[in-house]
Amino acid sequence: MAKGSGADTIIAKGVEMNGELRVDGNIFIDGDVKGTVISQGDLNIGSEAKIEANLQAKNAIVAGVLRGTVEIAEKLEILETAEITGDITAGVLSVAGGATINGTIRMGVGISE
């Protein structure tokens, strides 16, 4: 993957993606995504993103609007602008004040187990 960059795959604002996307490295999403996103690395959902998808990644930061299941093997960081509707599984969870979560949360049972 691209060396020296935070995200190897970027889906910018204004892009609509449908379907399943699998990436080996890190991914940053600021567009509209419907389907499934699976990353072997870190997933970063920007504040402009609108996601209706099931997400799997090693670590994740969510700042946008997300509807779907989230399975994070290690750390999930939910920022204050995030609005999540769906079930969350994460090894470690951090939630900023102001974030909205509607769904069940399971912790300490990451997807690698």
Place this chain on the structure above:
Amino acid sequence: MYSYLYDEFLEDKRYEREVGVIETRLTDLGIMGKVTRLALFRDPVAVVKNEIADGARTVVAVGDDGTLRRVLEAVLPNCRQSGESQVVVGFIPVVKGGVLGPLLGIDAGSSACDTLSARLVQEIDLGEVNGRPYLHAAAGTFHSPKLSLQQSEMIWSGWADFQIINLALSVGKFEIDPTDGALDFFASQLKRRWFRKEEYLTHLRAGSFLLTSDKKMTVILDSEESLTADQLIFQVLPGRLRLVTGKDRRF
């Protein structure tokens, strides 16, 4: 055995001296070979096929980026027929200012002969769009384009600038590797946000994909040749090209 394919433009008097210097250096290095001049009505594919049949194992493009492109297009069908790329491609840029020479670590003029003589052969990928190969990049501006990958698709609204890169110095923070078996896909849109314009850049890497649009699409290959079509089918040809490169190559 070396086979040198000279571009037609080198027949111009103003290149006489430079070509002479190059030929002298090739002779000094003991790697002079058969010289064939490419011409408008001479099919490069047939020329290369004949050279390979006559025992050439290194086909050298002498001219500019366009010459290398023509030689690549000619060499590839011969590689496909033999099932493996036994033929090595060399490049002697006669004039400065090209894109491909610096990327490959090859200086213009007689010093390219030394690079050729050192024979540092790299297996590198080629990009291909609608069956046309390219080494560096394919670029175009498309209206409401749709990118179809194996299991997903992406849609842009309005105009977007696209670059599908195989070999380049770098694009922003992304380094491009022409030996990784994938093409780097960049789509950029400039949008007004308050009083300034912001660039929205999408990047991904893939081995093959399809681009369609609601208008005909024209793509420029290696800053040289254009291709217009209703749809553009991209794929990487992994390790397809065996190329003599310089030690200062950018990958």
